[in-house]
Amino acid sequence: MVKFANRIQPCDNGLNDIFTYANDPALISFAAGYPNNQLFPRAALQTAFNASLTERCNLQYSTAAGLPSLRAKIAQHISTAQRQFTAEQILLTQGAQQGLDLTAKLLLNPGDGVVVEAPTYLGALSAFDAYQPTYYEVPLIADGMDLNALQKILLTHTVKFIYTIPDFQNPTGCTLSLAKRHALLRLAQRYDVIILEDNPYRELRFSGTPLPSLASLDTTNHVISLGSFSKILSPGLRLGWLVAAPELLEPLTALKLGNDVQSSTLVMNAVDHYLTTYDIKAHINAMNRAYAKKMTVMLTALARYLPATVAFTKPCGGFFVYLTLPAEIDTGQLLKQVILRDAKVAYVPSASLFPVSHQANGIRLNFTNLANETIELGVKRLGQILTQTLHQKHYAKL
Ligand SMILES: Cc1ncc(COP(=O)(O)O)c(C=O)c1O
Incomplete structure (x- = not known):
């Protein structure tokens, strides 16, 4: 047995x-x-994969951080007036899902506190469960997490990270208001807790004005932010990204190396080609x-x-x-x-x-x-x- x-x-x-x-x-x-x-975009992806195989891809191992030109394009894609990102701040992952696992692997000992929105994304719980956290639930209201409830938890418990899906949350569709984004960052700074921002739906806005990501508002390196091509191109690519400060990105990259060595060179090249040739916006x-x-x-x-x-x-x-x-x-x-x-x-x-x-x-x-x-x-x-x-x-x- x-x-x-x-x-x-x-x-x-x-x-x-x-x-x-x-x-x-x-x-x-x-x-x-x-x-x-x-x-x-099947035809465009077909062209991109063909080009990737014939022109660009050396079919060899590459680095755990991922294709530099693609990381640079993602950095540009997520840069805003508030904050410019660079390729060095980005790790390419196998979907946002791998970013959830790597973050939990880096930060959690058994029993460590993790705050989640209630309700939250089932796949995140599956990823975190393997590291045996103690969960604390924060109720969700129309404009995002109830920050009074969050503060009470932070006052009375030790928490390693706060997991949030600020834009069009899974499962509720709620979006964290701008005022609450600032307030959440202030709490993270005061209690010195990491925010794990999971943002695969961020660009799928049908009405209203886009709000800055938590990563773009973070001035004290308290945010690890996840993005993904799953919902904006195709989940079958299994390609996403993680943005973090160097002191977090380096060990996370080392963990990825131990996990799957690197993301697929073929896929990274194809998406790089897609972004060069087509207008993803x-x-x-x-x-x-x-x-x-x-x-x-x-x-x-x-x-x-x-x-x-x-x-x-x-x-x-x-x-x-x-x-x-x-x-x-x-x-x-x-x-x-x-x-x-x-x-x-x-x-x-x-x-x-x-x-x-x-x-x-x-x-x-x-x-x-x-x-x-x-x-x-x-x-x-x-x-x-x-x-x-x-x-x-x-x-x-x-
Ligand atoms: C909130 C959230 N995070 C992460 C993921 C995983 O996405 P990916 O396909 O990029 O791994 C999903 C997928 O549904 C999701 O809803």
Whole structure:
């Protein structure tokens, strides 16, 4: 009998279910957070990969930090009036997901404190869990983390890092306000805590004015910031980036070397070629127009079909809308016992998105990878079954 390491816990956090639902043609799945299949720039990527293989790529090992010319382009892409970044501040990763793992690996001993937004991104919890942290949940309100609650935690507990998704948060779609960005940085400085900023949805804004990233406002090297090509080009590339001060970037780069040596030379070269030859901002704008429409279809259908006892967020971008049902409802049980069978609709139930409180009355809905008519139909079916179920007196037993 093989004995796993103590840190490996039996895990059924629902991640596998998400992929199962996404692949079931009988279901309308709002569960996965996939970009739209039709919107990948296939022809451009094909040209970029061809060029990468024939002209540029030496097919040899390179450095753990990643292709310098691509790091320079990313630095330019994320630079703002507030702050200019350089290639030396950037480590290329296998998606933002690897940045989550590397940061936790660098900073956490078993039992160390990690603050997360509640609810938060399930994949981040999967990455952090391996390092056995003690989680502290900070409630999310419309303009981001409840900073009073955060301060109470920082006053009474030792925390290694604060994990936040400031733009179009997964799963709620909430965005941290500008005032709170400044206040969060002040707290990080006062209590000398690292902020892990995870920002894969940052450029997917459908309305309102873009806000500066935490990294761009950070003057004291308290922020590790993650970006990704997954949602703006393709998740299949497995390419993202991490921005940090040299004293953090050096050990993180060493950890990446031990982890996977480097990101794929072929992919790094192809994306570098793509960014030289094509206008990624125009591509993102086109995606935003399509996603904005899909979100409007979803919000309109939610307003029309959901019972009044169900609240929902109204994001300005990103991939997700979050529903809050009456507190006594367990949306996981509801999904398995009623919704999958009667509505033929799937979603992500909230319990596993709260690592401490396991609040079960939330639902994450994704709108990006479905046709507009399918979104309308799926919300209609979900709304009808929720209306029936919530009206039944016995729903509290679900
Ligand atoms: C908040 C958040 N962080 C990180 C990731 C992982 O992204 P990547 O594909 O870049 O690893 C996701 C993917 O859905 C996400 O939603």
